Amino acid sequence: MTRRLSQARERGIPEATVARLPLYLRALNGMAERGVSTVSSEDLAVAAGVNSAKLRKDLSHLGSYGTRGVGYDVEYLIYQISRELGLTQDWAVAIIGVGNLGRALANYGGFVSRGFRVAALFDADPEVVGDHIAGLNVEHIDELEAVIRRRDVSIVVIATPAAAAQQVCDRVISAGVTSILNFAPVVLSVSDDVDVRKVDLSIELQILAFHEQRKADRMSGGPVMAEEWPKSVDLSISPDVLGSLGSVPSVRPTDDGEAR
Numbered sequence: 171m172t173r174r175l176s177q178a179r180e181r182g183i184p185e186a187t188v189a190r191l192p193l194y195l196r197a198l199n200g201m202a203e204r205g206v207s208t209v210s211s212e213d214l215a216v217a218a219g220v221n222s223a224k225l226r227k228d229l230s231h232l233g234s235y236g237t238r239g240v241g242y243d244v245e246y247l248i249y250q251i252s253r254e255l256g257l258t259q260d261w262a263v264a265i266i267g268v269g270n271l272g273r274a275l276a277n278y279g280g281f282v283s284r285g286f287r288v289a290a291l292f293d294a295d296p297e298v299v300g301d302h303i304a305g306l307n308v309e310h311i312d313e314l315e316a317v318i319r320r321r322d323v324s325i326v327v328i329a330t331p332a333a334a335a336q337q338v339c340d341r342v343i344s345a346g347v348t349s350i351l352n353f354a355p356v357v358l359s360v361s362d363d364v365d366v367r368k369v370d371l372s373i374e375l376q377i378l379a380f381h382e383q384r385k386a387d388r389m390s391g392g393p394v395m396a397e398e399w400p401k402s403v404d405l406s407i408s409p410d411v412l413g414s415l416g417s418v419p420s421v422r423p424t425d426d427g428e429a430r
């Protein structure tokens with residue numbers, strides 16, 4: 171994915187557009203499943219939760235303009251966006267830290283249908299190493315470099331405690347991986363050629379709490395804040411994964427206080 175995303179950047183596709191492409195893709199896949207063959211920019215914008223002018227601009231970066239009076243061909247647009255995101259090929263993913271979160275992610279079946287195959291699971295705890303999860307044996311973290319190379323892993327998910335995350339990250343990068351999805355509540359230090367995406371459910375909960383407070387203020391005629399927070403946030407995690415996490419951290423600011 172990194173290679174494709176880098177290509178998108180090189181071709182001048184704005185980062186914000188790249189970040190919205192998965193929203194369009196998810197909406198389009200839903201339409202394709204319902205047998206919808208063409209869609210207007212307005213309908214697609216509503217389904218994706220963005221403004222239609224922005225959507226048309228985003229899709230024009232892919233060379234997709236739709237047909238006046240007809241709209242966009244759903245299947246073809248799925249293909250175009252998937253190709254741009256590098257999803258037309260299979261990506262091998264490794265999960266490091268196979269505790270509550272790592273297990274839930276490993277067991278989530280939805281990655282495969284989106285082109286992500288969990289190819290390896292690592293943990294440092296001898297009690298966990300050897301466990302059989304979702305068709306894989308958990309391997310010892312000492313095997314990291316060899317297994318990453320052998321299985322051609324290109325994306326790593328870090329689900330270790332915060333204290334272990336930077337060291338794990340450094341090893342992963344030394345093994346040649348440049349795309350990391352970090353769940354640990356720590357800001358990882360990496361060089362510019364490494365892409366790190368951080369997932370922090372507590373930040374998403376804070377945003378929801380903010381909207382909840384605004385709704386309550388409106389009902390009571392109290393103060394309404396002027397600044398606009400994002401109305402919808404794509405957690406990119408399905409409710410079944412979320413439900414199985416068990417221990418979502420309490421609502422409080424993270425180290426960097428920043429949603430990325």
Ligand SMILES: NC(=O)c1ccc[n+]([C@@H]2O[C@H](COP(=O)([O-])OP(=O)(O)OC[C@H]3O[C@@H](n4cnc5c(N)ncnc54)[C@H](O)[C@@H]3O)[C@@H](O)[C@H]2O)c1
Nearest residue numbers: 267269270271293294295329330331332334354369370371
């Ligand atoms: N981003 C979010 O929204 C979110 C949500 C839940 C949890 N988390 C974070 O995800 C991480 C995992 O949470 P959890 O509840 O699964 O914790 P956990 O304690 O259940 O699991 C952590 C696992 O990492 C393993 N581990 C520790 N050091 C390691 C190392 N050096 N190499 C490999 N494995 C190592 C442990 O043996 C354990 O199995 C934590 O950092 C937690 O704060 C983030």
